[in-house]
Amino acid sequence: MTGDHVGAVLTAGLAIVVVGRFGRQEMFVLGALPALVLVPLMVVLLPESPSWLASQGRAAEARAVGEHYGVHVEHHTPGEEQEERSGGLMLLSAGRRRNSIAVWGASSMGLLLVHVFTAANHPPRVRATALGMSAGVGRLGAISGPIVGGTLLSAGRAYPWGFLAFAAVGALGGAAMTGTRTRHGLRGPGR
Template identity: 25%
Template sequence: MKGSTPQSQSLWMIVGLCGLSVAFDGYDLVVYGTTVPALLREWQISASEAGTLGSLALVGMLVGALLVGTLTDILGRRKMLLLCLTWFSVFMALCATAPSPEWFGAFRLLGGLGLGGLLPTAAALVIEYAPPRHRNLTYGVMQSGYAVGGILAAAAAIEVIPNAGWRVMYLIGATPLLLVVPIAYRLLPESLDFLVLHGRRDEALALADRLEAALPEPQAGQDKQHWYSGVRELVTPGHRAGTVLLWVACFCSLLTIYGLNTWLPQIMRAAQFPLGSALTFLVVFYLGSIAGSVMGGRIADHVGSKPVVATSFLLGSISILLLAIRPSTWAIYLLVAVAGHGTIGAQNLFNAYVTRYYPPVARSTGIGWALGIGRLGAILGPTAGGLIIDSGAVWQWNFYLFAAVALVGALAVGLVPVSPSLAAARAAH
């Protein structure tokens, strides 16, 4: 690349590898739903049992986000990313060999541990190496891999399941072990912040020289790191209120995303929306999230993350609510695209905001705990939507529920106080 530098080459290598890794998080979001009909037929399980199997991966992701997010700030971001990729790839492959629902559920639960820890690690690496003027845009490009993975899962299922069976879908989900891990092992750099914070200054200096990057200075009071340092930072007086509000926002966001992803196609069919295939709907939904992540990231770099994230959640709430009035066909597709931005796209921007809200010592821990709490919403979302459907209430009530939850998320973000870490960084400049 003409005019490229080792620093820019390394940045795009990090963005590419992390984006490819996160794509398999998006793939996992969709893959189970595509295989449920085949599982029902093969194992003769009930719909409620299938729902329980689906929740097990989310439980694993909850634990993984809390545990791995914390361990990442202790053991290193590069090491944990490689471990998470390897871990969930192995268990995706084991899902393809599962002889019974019980084994399948166990493999999904264990695989979720690695998958839940992947995003906090990737987020911390990308935010650290992204240029300050384009930090949100860079993160938005990386996080778009999530939506790409969801689209690929939906598209692959159409051809793969009828011709090769559901097990092949999980073998595809194991491909990071062959495609990503070897390249990441060779090319992915460790976090400079991590090396400096843990006293490995010589390693940090050598890496900074190779990448032509600035060496971060250790922050006052963070010279000695303990296993609890990151978690302690989340509840310091300066961060405590923001931490709680960020957890509330993430809970609302993931409840809306997983609730809509599970039930929206069925709701729209029940309401006789003229949408055609469910795949078309998913493509529009995810394309809206990609466009929103990139454009929102660009705007956030100019006006700040907080107003963009809050506005994105608000747009998601409004678009979901407007779907309840049965608009015209072209308006449906527009609203679905905006809903994609206001849910998945907003969550992508939110992840970047949370990661930067905390100092380097707590970046992976901060986003890990927010996503871990958010996974409770991810587990509750499909259940809440199902309860409304089973209650016999009119289909609009699902839209009312998810719109209200997204609105609460917008309000929570709007109330987050200024981070002491960001305020100190701005004062230094």
């Protein structure tokens, strides 16, 4: 996920330079070029994950990949393998359904609120720029979140420090929102 957000930020920066000079069609061509190089490299160089190989009954390959990358390959009972194969449906199983739906709802409603607030409080001539900046700056959190979480997890400090770190980020976000003014409180050209 972090690579996706880094790519989005870099693409926006590239677009600022390219679209003004050459046009949007050239931007689409430039956007496709990395895929033409990276997809074949990924197919050749990236192995399947050890868990997937093990779930397909390819235990020897799973062990070899796991040993090469220093990843522990878990051995599952047949029932656990069947549950693992259910993929996305596993998120809606009895023990996970409530949390999955709550997280999906919170994520989508949070993004919706940010976008609605941004759109409602900027005049039409800068609304698209405001939404783009909101999404772009928001990606910085999407980039740093997995880095912080992964670092804490690797250090064996994910609990309780991971929760505390993300709670602090949430509190900072809430504090930042208290400094905003609604459109009715703003004065300026076009208001």
